[in-house]
Amino acid sequence: MVKGWQTVKKKVSIIGVPMDLGQTRRGVDMGPSAMRYAGVIQRLESLGYEVDDRGDVEIGRPGKLDVKNEKNLKDLDEVVKANESLGNAVSKVVEEGNFPLVLGGDHSIAIGSLAGVANKYENLGVIWYDAHGDLNTGDTSPSGNIHGMPLAVCLGIGDSSLTQIGGYAPKIKSENIVIVGARSLDEGEKELIREKGIKVFTMHEIDRLGMTNVMEEAIAHVTKKTDGVHLSLDLDALDPHDAPGVGTPVIGGTTYREAHLAMEMLAERDIITSTEFVEVNPILDNKNQTAEAAVGLIGSLFGEKLL
Structure with a gap:
């Protein structure tokens, strides 16, 4: 069973990753x-957290963008x-006893x-709040975009240069994963979900059961045998009406209110013992x-209430 983190207010360490090379x-x-700019630091400080903004991970630039190698990556x-640099930065935050919030x-x-x-826990759970499964590999990806592969990579599936980041693989086990909000899955991802028995709540389940029941089931599943839970939240999980500034929008997503309820x-x-909020694209916003919207959801995740 996961131990609480917010029970005693602690320090939140923010790490920015200005990466656009995965797509x-x-x-x-x-x-x-x-x-x-939307006030994430002030939002957390108003909730009583000490915030340590560690700036941004330095991102290299290739001579030419979007070039596939022979492995379709x-x-x-x-x-x-x-990701090696980010892994080192996050590891340091966890070792210091702080909460890593990656942007x-x-x-x-x-x-x-x-x-x-993941190597700081015996059995890390993951909630993947996303319109997509991100379970592709170079062999199954229609595009070769690595942002559609991270969950597979963390399961130890894919090219070794990715799976071995941090020096170990796999990072997580399939039985400790819950995907929430999926509505766009490639054929290779569907096969992997069935093969690994990954728990998925698509928009069909959210519509049919309601977000309350979905999250109750998701929480029960992801805390069953784990000692920590990582939340990976892609803003494209929300409907484009509420989150227009994402790279791969898919209509028919969760509402802003449903996402708040999930975070609450x-x-x-x-x-939740660590998290990242990703795919905010101001150019498209x-x-x-x-x-x-992301900052509002972060506020709810960290305990913000109306009354």
Whole structure:
């Protein structure tokens, strides 16, 4: 059973990862700045947390963008280097006893986040709040975009240059994962979900059962045998009406209110021990709406209440 983290207010260490190399739509590298501008530090401080902003991980740039290698992996070397740096930074935060809050950047950064936290726990659980499964590999990906692969990578599936970031694999076990909000899955991902028995709540289940029941089941599943839970939240899980500034929008997502409820329930259960918020793209946004939505959700995750 996961031990509580928020019971005693502690220090939150923010790490920005201005990475846009895991996909092809430029602009998501400005996501960390957009969330800072939307007041994430002030929001957390108002809730009683001490906030330590550690700045941004340095991201290298290839001579030419979006180049696939022979393994169907775009910009692989730079993605690996960035995630190695992120993993080291996150590992240091955890060793110091702080809560790592990672701001992306595209979802490929989850590889580094989990590399930095998973070896600190005997059995880490993961809630993957996302429209996509991110369970592709170079063999199954239609695009070669690594932001569609991080969950598979953390399961130890994929190219070794990715799976071995942090020096160990796998980072997590399939029975400790819950995907919430899925509504766009590639065929290879569907096969892997069935093969590994990964728990998935698609939008069908959310519509049919309601977010309350879905999150109750998700929390029960992900805390069954774990001693920590990582939340990986992609803003494209929300409907594009509420989060227009994402690189891969899919209509029919969760509402802003449903996402808040999910975060509020996680806060009430006090189970989240690390998190990342990713895929905020200000270039595609409307007056920083998506970054503001992200900061609002962060507030709810960290215990913000109306009364």
